[in-house]
Amino acid sequence: MLKARLHVPLGFAALALLAVLAGCGTRQPATPPTDPGCMAALAATGARFSPWPAAPGGACGVDQPLILQRAGPALVPPLETSCAMAAAWAGFVPELDRLARAEAGTPVAEVLAAGSWSCRSMTGNSSRPSLHASARALDLRGFKLADGRRIDVARDWNRRDAAGRFLRAVGKAACRHFRVVLGPPADRFHHDHLHVDIGPWRLCQVG
Ligand SMILES: [Zn+2]
Known part of the structure; x- marks a missing residue:
């Protein structure tokens, strides 16, 4: 009985998803309005940044x-990026710090970044511009902890130790904070980094 009842909503959900995906293929990502206070708000978090000439x-x-x-x-x-992406990242940092202390017992010293801006199409879908094309995405390849340990998405994501638990916890927490989060479970393009963005779509593929 339960199975029969579930079939209909799942079917509708699949159709709705197909409709959304089909629609996405013909639309450009909506550009959010510029926040004139972004730079001041970013500076107020204690972030350090300079002009990108x-x-x-x-x-x-x-x-x-x-x-x-x-x-x-x-x-x-x-990181060469947009103020909006930098501000979103700065907002996530307290959570990142909390997770590092909880899972690894030490704070994060460095974020090993793999780029924000890149003038290209979406991986796996050449018809759509990537959120990286407007620097509204950020790729992370790992972290260096304050005790010197290096945590690497490619090497450590699936490990059962503190490094693996920390990375997977970061992925889950990022899904609550950013719009799209793609990690190694997403596809072969993300085997070595965690992608987070502030674009118009919502997707969480981290486990
Ligand atoms: Zn990315």
Whole structure:
């Protein structure tokens, strides 16, 4: 009985998902309105950043471009990104710190970043511009902890130790904080990094 009752809503859900996906293919991501207070709000978090003098324009232009050196832990390397993405990241840092202390017993010293801005299409879907094209996404390849340990998404994601638990906890927490989060369980494109973004879609694939 339960199975029969579940079939209908699941069927509807699948159809609704297909309709959403079909619609997405023909729409550009909505550009959020510029927040004139973004830079001041980011500075108020204690984040350190500088102007991005060679920020691109045109199709891969970035709204309020900046180079983020640190938001709590240092970004290594410093990140060419948008103010909106930097502010979203800064908002997540207290959670990141809490998880590192809980799972690994020590805070995060460095975030090993793998880029925010990249003028390209979405991985696995060349018809859509990536959120990276507007620097509204961030890729993370791992973390260096304050005790010197290095935690690597490619190497440690599936481990049963503190490193693996920490990474998977970061993925789950990121899903509550960002719009799309893709980790190694998502697909082969994300075997070595965690993607988070502030785009219009919502998807959590971290386990
Ligand atoms: Zn990405």
